Amino acid sequence: MNMNLMLNRLRVVFFLVVFMYPAMLVSSTISYTSTKKFPLPGELEPAVKFWIKVYTEYNTNEYILHDAHNLLAIYEVVKFSELHREKMDLPQTRSQKNKLMKKRNHYRAILQKLASSKTKLDQLNSEEKRIFDLFGGTKNRSVFRIAAKNIRMQKGQRNRFYNGLVLSGRYMSYIKEIFRKHNLPQELTMLPHVESSFNYRAYSSAGAAGLWQFTRRTGRRFMKISYEIDERLDPILASEAAAKLMQENYQTLGSWPLAITAYNHGMAGMKRAKRKLHTSDIAKIVAKYRSRYFKFASRNFYCEFLAALHIAQNYKKYFGEIKFDPPIQYKEFILPHYVKYATVAQYLHLEQDELKKYNPALRNPIFKGTKYIPQNYKLRVPIYLNVDQLYAQIPGKELFVAQKRSQWYRVRRGDTLSTIARRNRTSIPAIMAMNNLRSRNRIRVGKILRLPDEIKMQKLNKAEETLVASLPSAKENEKIEKETVETVKPAKAIAPDVVSNKPKAVVQPKPVIDLNLPAAGASVSVLPEIELVKNSNPPVGYLRVEPEETLGHYADWLKISTQRIRDWNDLAYGNSIRLGQRIKLVFNNVTLLEFATSRLEYHRAVEEDFFNNYQVLGTRTHKINRGENIWYLCNYLYNLPLWLIQSYNSDLDFNRLKPGDLILIPDVVEIRSNS
Template sequence: MRFMLAVGLAWALVLSVAPLRAEEITVPEGMADQVEFWKRVYTEVGTDGGLLHDSANLSVVYEVIRFPEKLRTRSQRQRYVDRFKAEYREILGQLAEGKREGLTPAQRRVLELWPDDVSNATLSRARSRLRFQLGQSDKFREGLVRSGAWEPHIRRTLKAMGLPEELAALPHVESSFNPRARSRVGAAGLWQFTRTTGRRYMRVDHVVDERMDPFLSSLAAARLLEHNHSVLGSWPLAITAYNHGAAGMRRAVRTVGTDDLAVIVDRYRGRTFGFASRNFYAAFLAAAEVDFHFERYFGDLKRDDPVRTTSLEVPDYVPAKALAAALDVEMATLRAHNPALLDPVWEGNKRVPRGFELRLPRGAAAGNPSVRLAGLDADQRYDRQIPDRFHTVRRGQTLSAIAARYGVRTTELVSLNNLRSRNLIRAGQVLRLPGEDLPRGESLTAESSGPAEPVPESGVYEVRQGDSLWEIARRYDMHVARLVELNDISADAPLRVGKTLRLRPRPDEDGAPA
């Protein structure tokens, strides 16, 4: 990547290695102040402080705040910032009343941050626009170090798709290049995909979450950015859409009547088009500039070496321990290089799925990994995943009590169900339970494998002594969830001998046969 930021009426980001026209990624006229602001955030102040500023006019920074070392909690720091806000709110109120003579040094300094002809009305509005931005220089520096592991791969991916390589700076804004990052709203991974958006391009479920894999999520991010650009026609809009959504940016363009991002940022008042969305493109440009000239801001910095792996496709459903043994690698090594596989796989409650692209550090496995994998014992190769079991939460139940009932760990239930807290469950919620292993008779050994029982012509099953939903579903090669849905019962409902269960929908019902 090579680009220059030049200041005139606007800064232009000049690309030397990109198949798209150089003018497509630019600093729109009127947004240079925003870019400078975010450069300060990324390089000047760490997370031990920040900038107190006007939320609409980012050229107005009232104070660089540094937290005293004794203030460690969020609430303590918030109260500290609030004192500064109160002080500046009072100063702005005095200036808004027209005071221009006999100013204190603090009042004069605040007034000089604004144009000479600033109106009292503008200063009055500024009282409600005081905002504190936490510094990020320490996180950005850490991200620069981490970026060495992934940035070369990201650039190759972007180049192969004909996209500007400068887009590789986006993870600085999203996650500080932390592939394990998770946000409070459920976004995850290097590129901070939400589950909803992630599922458009990746597998995201309770067994595999490809958002956590930097290789797979980088390809997904490139495809999303490519889609945004095809829909919106410019990179300022396409990059902003990474945060606000393509539909949201189309709505902004229609509402304001222009595709000029600077005008949209200034005039659009969409309900969800808040500070983060308005500043996303400027923050990206600042990150790209700092990334390219990192020595200027952080001195001599040693980035991590690029991650180099070899990959092979898993031919069947295989327990993770069996894969590690066959490949003669430590489980910890296997887990570190395959972050898309979630806890249930590593805890033995699910198998590595058939077709999964398993990654190994180059040279980690002795001999040819594909040959070693082909030598897996037949009783470690399965033709299906360990099925899910379910429990419907009842009023008053706790996660620890449910775990004790089924003889599993509470942490297993938390990870299997992507729960944010062990205390946040509700009556009626359906929880997945760690699955029981299938009998060896259902492995791929030809002499012992057999088909599921055919569904009776009537489509119903009469419960027998000792039956469970789990056993019935397995007998007819169904998911327990399907059996629960067909019969409108809870997954842990007690079964009465003689009760009839539907195994397929009634003829007059919509839905695929079981």
């Protein structure tokens, strides 16, 4: 037999063994219910098998170096020390990052060598031969050239998935009932394994939160998200929202694989893919759809779901017997008043941490006492409590008819803590204590400071006495007084109250009011955010759209419909607003101060959530390439919120970015576990 023919046949056999047999093996071992609703095309089987490996074989201290398209082409699994439960979600150390980078560069060099026409493929060393064989023995050099650019690292998830199975016992019965009520497949209740590993406190660097990882923009369509309450963090309320969103996706797209993918990529994106390729076949869309925004996460989301569904329904095969957390048992009590969280816990004879577990939608300002639990809030309590009787024992002086009002100030260019304190009739130590500031010289433009009221000022007197001794001398103070937020230099570790690389201030609308009016601190602080029209009745004002704001937000804060705002600004239905756009508002139902306070509280909540979970260590410079915009940078390249990037680049107009522009990108790391 001709030697070349024999070699070709051997190559075919090798290709079948390496690629087709794993696919057949996957098909025979990947079992789950409702395969007609959730089909597994043969082309996607290797990817599903890869995610089964990620979820069941490798822990969070193991990193899989693999090809981003041929997922089963695994170059190496790098393991760091022993696995510690408490270190499961800690960020990589510098040495770990360096090691992984060296590994990536090592395999990139091998792939580049295989791509070179100078390399003799029959004279490879053992490691080069192993990498060569991962691609089926092809001699197409371009395969290796592309692979050299597509080396990806995936963190193992076995221990996290196991924990998610245990945690799922608390809420799964409620979630399944919600999906049953909406006539949705029960299999969809496994999706939180992919999104958050059933960690209802999960918070991403892009601002997605909770069991179902809703962004604020999508979440507020179905849930209440305010300074006091964030229902995204409540597994039951968020599951109700997820069911409604899934229902919308399916009704529009007509396919469960597309509806599931749309949960990650967005409804509009999947409609675009379906329209462009003239198909609803998820395998064809994954293989052929090309979009700057259809990245690795979106391409693999359906495969991750199928892997999680298979594992959850066959968990004993991978984890043995599991003791699931028992379902949380509770009853609800509608609060007839505004009331302090500590007061409720005290009179219900509950530890504050225990009550907190029953009410995950309440935010930190409630727990810290800076805000009351809102009136008409459905308080969850242990089922055994006689809550009516216990609540009736709370003294009348501890019950309130209105929410505690906070005073806010947004830092502007030229501000110092000293000038802010004087302008708002407070003290530097008081502001520092209220906002956890570690240095009076490190405040950034745009940062929202909470100002103390009179009662809080009295409580902070002791803090002032403690801090005053550490304040600079009169001579040093004179020097500091000349410093502004523009002169802050980056520190090695930048806390929430710190910025680097001298970001310039966002230009605020010119106020048409006298800032020297003898008004309360809050009114002086927030009114400059809005440009008022003189002698207008009712008051009319203009503002500039800021990151994370929508017409829906303005409507909520004004207590009107979004259509009213569209009418005032000649905005057609469906047209979105853009960053920096000038919007006209009429203050009929709320005062200017109430609106501005709601707005600042919203932005303060966004910042608090982020900096409770992440830390900025420095910045890097990104050069804008053709086709890139700020949306792409935030959501697909760096996975960071727009407001954070803007705070480092306030001299740039994000609506007019062009190739060659330089933009500062914060380097962000997780500072603690969200679990």
